Structures are given as C-alpha cells and as structure tokens.
Amino acid sequence: MHDDTEVAVLRLGHRPGRDDRMTTHVGLTARALGADRVLFPDNAGQSLETVADITDRFGGPFEAELIEGPQGIIRNWEGNVVHLTMYGERVQDIEDEIRATHADAGEPLLLVVGSEKVPFDVYEEADWNVGVTNQPHSEVAGLAVFLDRLFEGRELEREWADADRHVIPMETGKRVEATGDESASDAE
Numbered sequence: 001m002h003d004d005t006e007v008a009v010l011r012l013g014h015r016p017g018r019d020d021r022m023t024t025h026v027g028l029t030a031r032a033l034g035a036d037r038v039l040f041p042d043n044a045g046q047s048l049e050t051v052a053d054i055t056d057r058f059g060g061p062f063e064a065e066l067i068e069g070p071q072g073i074i075r076n077w078e079g080n081v082v083h084l085t086m087y088g089e090r091v092q093d094i095e096d097e098i099r100a101t102h103a104d105a106g107e108p109l110l111l112v113v114g115s116e117k118v119p120f121d122v123y124e125e126a127d128w129n130v131g132v133t134n135q136p137h138s139e140v141a142g143l144a145v146f147l148d149r150l151f152e153g154r155e156l157e158r159e160w161a162d163a164d165r166h167v168i169p170m171e172t173g174k175r176v177e178a179t180g181d182e183s184a185s186d187a188e
Helices: 020-032 045-058 070-076 091-104 120-125 139-151
Strands: 007-011 037-041 063-067 080-090 109-113 128-131 165-167 176-178
Touching (some): 007 020, 007 070, 020 045, 070 120, 080 120, 091 128, 091 139
Antiparallel strands (some): 165 176
C-alpha cells in the first residue's frame, strides 16, 4: 500500500462521555484507510480497546496506543505533521506536495485531528494545515478524505493479515465469513 514510511494519526483531545464514539471512529477510520497506527489521549482507553478488538478480528497490521502529552508528540515528531482543520489550505492544492514529501523523501507522517478547541500552537507546529473542505465537518470525514487522497485509492485494495473473519461484499444483505472457513454467517 504505502512503502515502509509510517503514517500515524494523533487524536488531539478526548472528552469522556461526549467524544467516545467519535474517538473510536477516528481509530477505525485510520485503520481501515491505510494508517499504520493511532495515538489516543490517555483518557480514551475504551476507544483503544474497541480498535484493538477490531484489529484482532478483522486483521492488521495496525497499532493503537494511549499517550500522554499529545502536543509533545507533535513537537518531537521525526517527520512531517499534517493538521486536518477546516481552516487549512485546500487539500486539492497541496496533496501532491504532501504525498511527494511523504513517499519520495521517506518522511514519516503524523496526521493530527482535533476534538475540542485546538490550541493555536498546533497550527504553528504543523508542516501543513489542511482542509478537505472549508465548511464545518467531522474530523472523521476529514481524515477519511485525506487518507484516500494521500494513498490515491490504493488503501481500498489492502490485504489484511491475521484476520479471524472478513466481510463478503454483496449487493444486498450482510455476510461475514470466518477466515479459512467455507461456511458463511449473516452478521447483524
């Protein structure tokens, strides 16, 4: 999918009770659309457990971890940082530059998505502030669109290792099959 150059997603902030589903969806989207790992704030343990469970069942590789001091991660990142924000430059105007820096130069990439109000120093420390649209939208939507553009759709063909089950694409209905099992089951 992408070479050995890491793509990590940092969830900046988590409000327990309010952000539980959104934080989990940041992790699931990062996994499904090609990132190598997600970094959650240390108070997002429930999201970490859900993402780890999905990775165990549907395959990887993918890592989820809890971190302290997310701004220290940004400041000390040994690569480039993309802050996804509706106030940023239009993704279509700078995606080639980001892709070239990431893939061609082999620089690890940290994608930062907010939660509550993002401190101004995140905007200053990022190599790029990127908006997938300059209209209000979800950080999950911004992450999904950005990853798809970064990988130019290749992430949709990914092979998953060590999966216990996989989804069988169907025109209608739902079908999940155990890996290595000839029988299929309906999923609810």
